[in-house]
Structure formats: C-alpha cells, structure tokens
Amino acid sequence: METPSVCVDEQKGSIQKIQTLLAAKDDTSRFVGLALLKSVLDNDEDLRGNEEIVVTLWKSIPPKFVDRLIQTGARQKASRKDASDMLDLAVSVLHTFAVLLPEVAKANSRILDRIPQLVAGLLHCSNETAHLALETLVSLVSQPAGALVFIAVEDLSPLTEIAPSQPLVLDTLSHAWLNSMTDVTDKAKLRTTIDKIVGSLVSFFKGTDAVTLLDFLANLLPRLDPEILPPNPSWLSPLGKFIRTLATSRPTAASRAASTNLAAALLEAYPIQAPTLLFSDGDAIITNPDDKPFSYLFIHLLLIDLRASLPLLLEQLNSPAYPAISLRLTSAFNVVSHYTGYLLRSLDAPTSTPWILTSPDLLLKLRVSLSETMSLAIEFLRDRWDASVAGALGLHPSARDAEVTTFTAAPPRRPLTWESKEAQGGVVPEDPLVLAGVRALAVWLREDDNEMLRKEAAGLADMFVELFRGSGEPGRLDFRRAVLVALEGITVEWKGVEAFLKHGGWSVLADDLLAILQAQTKADTDDAEAARGVEVVRVLLPIVEAEDPGVREEWMDLVTRVAAWDVPAPEDRPVGVVEEFQVAVLQLVTALLVNTHAGMQKRSVHSTSAVLGIAGQLKKRIRDGGGDPGLKESLEDVLTTLGRLR
Incomplete structure (x- = not known):
C-alpha cells in the first residue's frame, strides 16, 4: 500500500510533467500535455478539489493554443480524421475548468476570451461535444463579465441553428441577455440583437412544437428591461400561431404550460399588439x-x-x-x-x-x-x-x-x-x-x-x-x-x-387617501398614486352616500384632516390626474358633510370654510391649466353645495 507522501510526490511529478509539455514550443507536445491534463483532472478527486492547483494548471495552458485547436478542428473536421479529436479535447478542457475554477478566475479574460471560439465551433461539434460547449457557455455567461463578452460576439448563427436540438442554447441566451442588461452601455444595440436572434429562433423552430422556445420566451420577456425589449417585433405574429397551434391540438401538460405562460408574458410586454393577436378572430x-x-x-x-x-x-x-x-x-x-x-x-x-x-x-x-x-x-x-x-x-x-x-x-x-x-x-x-x-x-x-x-x-x-x-x-x-x-x-x-x-376597510382606505394627498404637499405629483386615490374615492363615495341615517362620526375625521391640507403651489404642467384626484377628495368630503347630522355640520363649520378655500384655489388652477370641462363642473358642484352648508 502506497503511503500518502508517495501519492503526493507522484501527483507533483504528474503536474510538473504536464506543465513541461504545455510549455513546449511544438503543438504535438502541447496536445499530449492537454490530453494528459484532462485525464488527471477526470480521475483525481483530490486534485479537482484543490483550487490553488487547479488555477496553477489553468495558467499553464496557452490560451491561443486552445483557440487554435478549436479553429483547426472546426475548419478541417471533414478532411482530417484527427480534427474532431482536437475540437473535442479543447472543448472538454474548457468545460472542465469552467466547472473547477473559482468564480474570481472565471471572471478573468483568460477564459472569457474563449467564448467567441466556442460559439464559432458549435456547428462542427458532435452532439455530445456541443452539449459540453453549451454547458461551458452557460457557466461563463452566468456572470456579468462573461455575459458582456458573449453579447459582443457578432455572429451567433451557430447557436440559433442548433437551438431546436440543443435546449441549452436558449439557457445560454437567457443568461447572457439578463446578466448584461445593467452593465451594457449600448442598450439599443442589445435590443436590436435580441430582436434579430429571437426572429431567427422562430424561423428555425418552424415545423416543431416549439415548446422549449415558448418556455424560453415566457421566462425571458417579463424580466427584460423596457429599454431592451424590442418595441414592435415581427416575430409576434409567428409566436401567436405557435400558441394557437399548441392550444388547439390536444395539448400535453408541457405544451399547455408553455402556451399559457407565453400568452400571459406577451400580454404584459405588448399590451397593444398581443390582445388582438390572441383574442381577435x-x-x-x-x-x-x-x-x-x-x-x-x-x-x-x-x-x-x-x-x-x-x-x-x-x-x-x-x-x-x-x-x-x-x-x-x-x-x-x-x-x-x-x-x-x-x-x-x-x-x-x-x-x-x-x-x-x-x-x-x-x-x-x-x-x-x-x-x-x-x-x-x-x-x-x-x-x-x-x-x-x-x-x-x-x-x-x-x-x-x-x-x-x-x-x-x-x-x-x-x-x-x-x-x-x-x-x-x-x-x-x-x-x-x-x-x-x-x-x-x-x-x-x-x-x-x-x-x-x-x-x-x-x-x-x-x-x-x-x-x-x-x-x-x-x-x-x-x-x-x-x-x-x-x-x-x-x-x-x-x-x-x-x-x-x-x-376596518374605511380607516385603511382613508389613511391611504390622506397619505397620497400629503405627498402632493411636497410637490410629489406621482400620477400613478393619484390614479389610485381616484379609485379609493370611487369605493368610499357610494358608501358615504348610502349610509343611513347619516355617516358615522369617526368618518368625519377625514374632513378635518383634508381641511388642514396645505395646498401646493401651482406647477407649470397641464391639468391631469393629480387635479382629478384632488377634486375627487373634495367630492368625498362634501358628501360626508352633506350626509352628517345638523349638529356635526355646525361643529364642522371651520372645516367647511377651509375646504371651500381649497376648492377655490383648485378652481383657479384648473381654469388656468385648461382642465377638462367635466372636472370644472364637478368642482362647481362642490363649491355650490359647501356654500349652502356654511
């Protein structure tokens, strides 16, 4: 039985021999060294788990030699019997190190610069080697640095051509695009690339059930930044046909999920085009x-x-x-x-x-x-x-x-x-x-x-x-x-x-209404918040008007708090949803004052005067800002009704 020291010595000897072969000037020695390295890494678990040695071995490999093996193997595969061996070995070695290298080393250009050659060699690989190459690409583009290198590759046609038979192509594209979104400088170029690649994928998937493509797009589209999402792509119509075919041809569980998920994604991403595409007959x-x-x-x-x-x-x-x-x-x-x-x-x-x-x-x-x-x-x-x-x-x-x-x-x-x-x-x-x-x-x-x-x-x-x-x-x-x-x-x-x-629905909605109103005091004119405020009033107003024999006393706190609202100075912008919200709040307050008992109306006289003052300021703002006639009419009703109460 060998002692541990003997095993360590043998391991060091093997590593030194590999490094010597890789450092040789002739490609034959380098090829032998690379093959020996692959064999050692595949069979020595202790070595695979030693990050320091793995990094050292990786640095021993001449990067340009690996590129040359891929290029030669791809170019001469049909004419030379050993060409496929070159391609297979180069891809296999890159795959091994993509798995074993620590994340810091994988973010280095020494391995990331191999991405273009991996892409270019895909069409010339066997199915097994192509799978390894794609696994390597997925690993490398799963970090921003690798994704940026990948999206800079001009010709991605080798990927799109094999996509129907290699689902990892879609994983590669998804990881690359999503991981490069925040760091890419030319978003317009990335948007154009995505538009072109998806169009190519749709063409290559014709004649198939396209379930993997639909899954890919259903996952991708909701996660793309609006700046990167193609605005009106030509591939929407073919995707609609894919969905229609799957949904009407005895769908399997997988095809039903894919068509449903993509339909929802398209409706969210393209709310104008997609409904007609899916619902109009x-x-x-x-x-x-x-x-x-x-x-x-x-x-x-x-x-x-x-x-x-x-x-x-x-x-x-x-x-x-x-x-x-x-x-x-x-x-x-x-x-x-x-x-x-x-x-x-x-x-x-x-x-x-x-x-x-x-x-x-x-x-x-x-x-x-x-x-x-x-x-x-x-x-x-x-x-x-x-x-x-x-x-x-x-x-x-x-x-x-x-x-x-x-x-x-x-x-x-x-x-x-x-x-x-x-x-x-x-x-x-x-x-x-x-x-x-x-x-x-x-x-x-x-x-x-x-x-x-x-x-x-x-x-x-x-x-x-x-x-x-x-x-x-x-x-x-x-x-x-x-x-x-x-x-x-x-x-x-x-x-x-x-x-x-x-x-407790009243207090929850009333508090939200007041929070939106107070935010506008700080000149925060968020249209989305104001639109939600209009909807809050739409819920509360019928409840107030229908309450019999009069509104509850605790509801009148809303009147007091609105009366204390510090109306913001007019802004140089057209009258819109913010003013619509403010008028809606005044309508709600008016309904509360009208539908309360006489005693409460007397106690609220100061609040009524304050609300009238707010309505007067808002009337001037709407008049000067060219507001909608219906908005002016609603505000006039508020002024007239409150004037009678004071």
Missing part, C-alpha cells in the same frame, strides 16, 4: 359559423385548467411541483383578466366587424364558465388566506409551528403540509398566484352583474383589507389597485359594504 365566425373561434377555445381551456387545479392546490404548497403549477395558473388568471378587458373594449367599439370575438351563445357559455371559475377562485383564496393567517380551525398555534420527529431516518416534517413559512408558495402577500387570482376576480366582480358571486366575494373582505394594508411593506406584492377594483364590485351589495366596514 377577424371574420372567422362570419365565414364559418360552425367552428368555435380560437379565443373561445383558448379561454375555455384555461378556465377548465383553473377549475381542475385550484381545489387540489393547497395540498401541494410544500411540494417541489408547486412553483411550476402556480406559474401556469398565475398566467391563466392573467390571460383571463386581459381577455375580460379586451372583451369589454370590443363590445364598446364603434364598429363591430373587426372586433368580433365570438357569437352571443358562446359568450353566454363563457360567462357561465367564468362565474363558476371565479366562485372556485373565491374558495381557494379563502382557504389560502386562512391557512396562512389563521391556521386550521380549532388547532392550537403550537401545533402548526412545531416539527414532528419520526422514528425513521427522514428529517423532521411539519404537521400541516398546506402552509408554512417554508412552503414553496411563500406567504400570501408574496405569492403571485394570489395577486393574479385577486386581479381576475376583481375585474369580473366589477363588470359582471352577478349578485350571488358578489355576496360570495364579500366573505373575502378581511383578506382584501389586510392585503391593501400590507402592500406598502418591503418585499410584498402590490395588491392595492386589484383590491380597489374588487371592493368596487362587492360594495355594490350591502353585505359587501357591511363586511368591508366590519374589517
């Missing part, structure tokens, strides 16, 4: 009335998927499969939301022919299907929220937090598998599926006159209020706009108003 109904249009089939399939999946989803919160399932269902909800909006715009369009989506009987079937799906969504959201916040009914909190130790070698497990902080779905305010579900439900509640569904949704009032309250916290998703739309729907019914007020 042109003259299909007129020319062939017996066929169901694609828009109907697509939405119908998504609704079936949602109804089949939601009842079983809580059981899978701790399952590794949850992220993929959740992503698909999130996309399905988002597509349904976009479809509902597109349908409403289509019905309001001045000319009907170009907007025809489906026949009235199919629309009725879709309406029934949508209502059934939203009812299941309400059940899912209720259970999901209860699991996250309240736990199982009657179960002590300690039973949820503790771990159960088994008598086997398995690790401790949680007693409840439906919710925990470690669940794949995370907590509710951080789960995109919950946001997508609330958004889709909200749009349908507001637009569909379904009394029963609105009463069902009133049972979610506590969840809506808490999601709104927590949306400003770091790391949380912003539910506020979706919740406001939902509240607008459920507060049409008295049961919804009662639930909203019972769970």
Whole structure:
C-alpha cells in the first residue's frame, strides 16, 4: 500500500510533467500535455478539489493554443480524421475548468476570451461535444463579465441553428441577455440583437412544437428591461400561431404550460399588439359559423385548467411541483383578466366587424364558465388566506409551528403540509398566484352583474383589507389597485359594504387617501398614486352616500384632516390626474358633510370654510391649466353645495 507522501510526490511529478509539455514550443507536445491534463483532472478527486492547483494548471495552458485547436478542428473536421479529436479535447478542457475554477478566475479574460471560439465551433461539434460547449457557455455567461463578452460576439448563427436540438442554447441566451442588461452601455444595440436572434429562433423552430422556445420566451420577456425589449417585433405574429397551434391540438401538460405562460408574458410586454393577436378572430365566425373561434377555445381551456387545479392546490404548497403549477395558473388568471378587458373594449367599439370575438351563445357559455371559475377562485383564496393567517380551525398555534420527529431516518416534517413559512408558495402577500387570482376576480366582480358571486366575494373582505394594508411593506406584492377594483364590485351589495366596514376597510382606505394627498404637499405629483386615490374615492363615495341615517362620526375625521391640507403651489404642467384626484377628495368630503347630522355640520363649520378655500384655489388652477370641462363642473358642484352648508 502506497503511503500518502508517495501519492503526493507522484501527483507533483504528474503536474510538473504536464506543465513541461504545455510549455513546449511544438503543438504535438502541447496536445499530449492537454490530453494528459484532462485525464488527471477526470480521475483525481483530490486534485479537482484543490483550487490553488487547479488555477496553477489553468495558467499553464496557452490560451491561443486552445483557440487554435478549436479553429483547426472546426475548419478541417471533414478532411482530417484527427480534427474532431482536437475540437473535442479543447472543448472538454474548457468545460472542465469552467466547472473547477473559482468564480474570481472565471471572471478573468483568460477564459472569457474563449467564448467567441466556442460559439464559432458549435456547428462542427458532435452532439455530445456541443452539449459540453453549451454547458461551458452557460457557466461563463452566468456572470456579468462573461455575459458582456458573449453579447459582443457578432455572429451567433451557430447557436440559433442548433437551438431546436440543443435546449441549452436558449439557457445560454437567457443568461447572457439578463446578466448584461445593467452593465451594457449600448442598450439599443442589445435590443436590436435580441430582436434579430429571437426572429431567427422562430424561423428555425418552424415545423416543431416549439415548446422549449415558448418556455424560453415566457421566462425571458417579463424580466427584460423596457429599454431592451424590442418595441414592435415581427416575430409576434409567428409566436401567436405557435400558441394557437399548441392550444388547439390536444395539448400535453408541457405544451399547455408553455402556451399559457407565453400568452400571459406577451400580454404584459405588448399590451397593444398581443390582445388582438390572441383574442381577435377577424371574420372567422362570419365565414364559418360552425367552428368555435380560437379565443373561445383558448379561454375555455384555461378556465377548465383553473377549475381542475385550484381545489387540489393547497395540498401541494410544500411540494417541489408547486412553483411550476402556480406559474401556469398565475398566467391563466392573467390571460383571463386581459381577455375580460379586451372583451369589454370590443363590445364598446364603434364598429363591430373587426372586433368580433365570438357569437352571443358562446359568450353566454363563457360567462357561465367564468362565474363558476371565479366562485372556485373565491374558495381557494379563502382557504389560502386562512391557512396562512389563521391556521386550521380549532388547532392550537403550537401545533402548526412545531416539527414532528419520526422514528425513521427522514428529517423532521411539519404537521400541516398546506402552509408554512417554508412552503414553496411563500406567504400570501408574496405569492403571485394570489395577486393574479385577486386581479381576475376583481375585474369580473366589477363588470359582471352577478349578485350571488358578489355576496360570495364579500366573505373575502378581511383578506382584501389586510392585503391593501400590507402592500406598502418591503418585499410584498402590490395588491392595492386589484383590491380597489374588487371592493368596487362587492360594495355594490350591502353585505359587501357591511363586511368591508366590519374589517376596518374605511380607516385603511382613508389613511391611504390622506397619505397620497400629503405627498402632493411636497410637490410629489406621482400620477400613478393619484390614479389610485381616484379609485379609493370611487369605493368610499357610494358608501358615504348610502349610509343611513347619516355617516358615522369617526368618518368625519377625514374632513378635518383634508381641511388642514396645505395646498401646493401651482406647477407649470397641464391639468391631469393629480387635479382629478384632488377634486375627487373634495367630492368625498362634501358628501360626508352633506350626509352628517345638523349638529356635526355646525361643529364642522371651520372645516367647511377651509375646504371651500381649497376648492377655490383648485378652481383657479384648473381654469388656468385648461382642465377638462367635466372636472370644472364637478368642482362647481362642490363649491355650490359647501356654500349652502356654511
């Protein structure tokens, strides 16, 4: 048996021999040294784990020699028998060091400058060597320095040509583009490159099911900076055809997920072009009335998927499969939301022919299907929220937090598998599926006159209020706009108003309204915040007007705080949503003063005068800024009504 010292001596001897061969002047010796190096690294685990020796060996390899091996192997593969050996060895060695080198060394130009040769040699590699080359590229472009080198390569056609048979091509492109976004200096050039490469990929994937391409784009598009996203690419239409083909040809689980996810990504990235691409069927109904249009089939399939999946989803919160399932269902909800909006715009369009989506009987079937799906969504959201916040009914909190130790070698497990902080779905305010579900439900509640569904949704009032309250916290998703739309729907019914007020909805929305108003005192004219403020008023105003026999005394605090608002100086900009919000707040305050009892009106006389002063200043601002006539009329109503009260 050899002693450790003998093994170390042999290892040093092998390393010295390899370094001597690599330092030789003739390429034959270098080739032998490189082959010997590859063999040693493949068979010596101790050596592979020694970063210092690995770095030393890497520095012993002449970089230009590796480039020459790849070039010669690619150029002469068809004419020389040993050419493929050169190419295979060079790629294999680079792959090995891409795995073994520490991150600092992988960010060095000594290995990153090999990227162009790896790309150029791809078309001449065997399938196995091409796979190794792509794994190497993925490793190198997974850091910003490597990504910048990659996007500087002028000819990426070797990648696009083999993409249908080598899925790692898409991983390489994705990592390179996403990791170079923040550091690239010429964003316009990168945008042009992405547009060109995606167009080439679409061409090469024709004749295939394109599932891997759709997956790639569904993951890429939502993550691209708006500056880098191609504005009106020619490949949108072919992608729409891919989606239509997959969705209507007995889709598998993989193709259903890919088409759903990409449809949602396209609708978010291209809100003007994508809806027509996916939902408009042109003259299909007129020319062939017996066929169901694609828009109907697509939405119908998504609704079936949602109804089949939601009842079983809580059981899978701790399952590794949850992220993929959740992503698909999130996309399905988002597509349904976009479809509902597109349908409403289509019905309001001045000319009907170009907007025809489906026949009235199919629309009725879709309406029934949508209502059934939203009812299941309400059940899912209720259970999901209860699991996250309240736990199982009657179960002590300690039973949820503790771990159960088994008598086997398995690790401790949680007693409840439906919710925990470690669940794949995370907590509710951080789960995109919950946001997508609330958004889709909200749009349908507001637009569909379904009394029963609105009463069902009133049972979610506590969840809506808490999601709104927590949306400003770091790391949380912003539910506020979706919740406001939902509240607008459920507060049409008295049961919804009662639930909203019972769970503190008034104070939460009033505080948000005042926060938006105070931010404008600091000359912060955020249009998005002001637009949300208008929606808050849209929810609160009908509640105030319907309250009988008069508004609650605690609501009058809003009047006092608005009366103390320090109106900002006029800005040199056109009248817009900020002024619309300010007028809406004054309308809400006026409604509160009108619908309170006489005694409170007398006690609020100073506040009324202050609000009148604010209205007067705002009137001058709107008049000088050329505001909308409807806005002026609303403000005149405020001034007239408050004038009578004073």
